[in-house]
Amino acid sequence: SQTIHQWPATLVQPVGSPLSLECTVEGTSNPNLYWYRQAAGRGLQLLFYSVGIGQISSEVPQNLSASRPQDRQFILSSKKLLLSDSGFYLCAYQQGTNEKLFFGSGTQLSVL
Amino acid sequence: AQTVTQSQPEMSVQEAETVTLSCTYDTSESNYYLFWYKQPPSRQMILVIRQEAYKQQNATENRFSVNFQKAAKSFSLKISDSQLGDTAMYFCAFMKPPGNQFYFGTGTSLTVIP
Numbered sequence: 001s002q003t004i005h006q007w008p009a010t011l012v013q014p015v016g017s018p019l020s021l022e023c024t025v026e027g028t029s030n031p032n033l034y035w036y037r038q039a040a041g042r043g044l045q046l047l048f049y050s051v052g053i054g055q056i057s058s059e060v061p062q063n064l065s066a067s068r069p070q071d072r073q074f075i076l077s078s079k080k081l082l083l084s085d086s087g088f089y090l091c092a093y094q095q096g097t098n099e100k101l102f103f104g105s106g107t108q109l110s111v112l
Numbered sequence: 113a114q115t116v117t118q119s120q121p122e123m124s125v126q127e128a129e130t131v132t133l134s135c136t137y138d139t140s141e142s143n144y145y146l147f148w149y150k151q152p153p154s155r156q157m158i159l160v161i162r163q164e165a166y167k168q169q170n171a172t173e174n175r176f177s178v179n180f181q182k183a184a185k186s187f188s189l190k191i192s193d194s195q196l197g198d199t200a201m202y203f204c205a206f207m208k209p210p211g212n213q214f215y216f217g218t219g220t221s222l223t224v225i226p
Contacts, residue, residue, distance in 0.1 A: 032212050043118075043203060043218035051212070059213070088155065094212060100147060101205075101214055103157035 002027035006091045006104030013111055019064075019078040021107050023091030026072065031093040033074040034101065035066055038088040050074060086111045114139050114206050118217035125194045126225050132179075133189045133220045135204030141165075146180065146187045147205040151219070152197075160202070163187065191222075199224045 006023045013019060025031055032051050036044040046059045048066035056066050063082060067075045074091060091104040115138040125131035137146070148160040163171045163180050170178050175195075179188045191198055204217040 034214065036216075044216040046213060046215060049213060057213075090157065092157075092214075094214075100159045100162055101149075101157075106155055 002093075002095065002102065004091065004093055004102055004104045006107060008107060009105065010108045011110070013081050013109065015083055015111055016080045019076070019081050019085070019109070021076040021089055021091075021109075023074045023076075023104055024072055025074075025093045028072070028093070028095045030071060031095050033068060034092040034094070035074065035076050036090040036092065038090060038106075040087070044090065048076070081111045083111050085109065114208060114213075114215045116204055116206050116215050116217040118204055118220050120220045121218070122221045122223075124223045124225055125191075127194055127196060129194055130190060130192045131194055131222065133191075133202050133204075133222065135187045135189070135217055137185050137187065137204070137206045139185070139206065139208070141208050143209060145207040145209075146178075147207065147214075148176070148178070148187075148189045149203045149205060149216075150198075150200045151203065152200040157203075161189065194224045196224050196226060198222060 003026045034049045035047040038044050048058055050056050050068045053068055064078050089107045092101040094101050117136045144165045146163045150158045150160050161171050161173045161176050163178055170180050175192045177190045201219045201221050203219045206215045
């Protein structure tokens with residue numbers, strides 16, 4: 001069966017520190033992968049999506065970046081976190097064209 | 113980016129009653145897909161229902177159904193016989209092939225009152 005793992009569940013980081021959030025998918029190959037951010041009381045903002053290894057599309061210019069070093073691994077990074085980077089980060093995958101998104105359990109990031 | 117609008121930030125409904133959540137979207141595409149997702153307090157996103165734009169028939173899934181009005185670019189969700197477990201944030205989403213970017217609305221917080 002297909003599963004998606006996202007970690008850590010909670011992260012508290014100081015302003016200016018680096019960030020690395022990891023997401024892995026099991027039980028499927030060549031999925032489309034997505035990173036979303038959900039600010040408190042707000043909707044989901046699409047940050048990055050990837051249709052293949054090394055193929056990353058950015059929706060919103062910011063100090064975050066994404067990488068896909070392996071087919072089922074998607075990493076969200078930052079060299080220096082800002083206060084505005086706080087939020088709930090969700091990884092998701094889609095298997096096949098026109099299929100629904102499956103979401104990970106999310107990471108609550110607090111930048112202090 | 114596509115625009116998805118949910119104009120009702122909060123709603124409430126009595127248990128066993130029916131409630132309708134609104135969603136409108138803006139696109140020039142003719143081929144796309146629409147979704148409703150539910151986010152309970154656990155924050156796990158769960159698919160509620162899915163609609164293909166080329167299908168005229170409204171999707172239904174047990175107590176959940178949609179009213180898809182393509183010309184009006186409207187996609188509302190009707191929940192019948194509301195249950196306490198329906199209390200959650202509900203997000204409307206738009207997906208445009210072939211890039212398959214998913215765009216979400218800002219959500220409607222639904223509370224089912226016992």
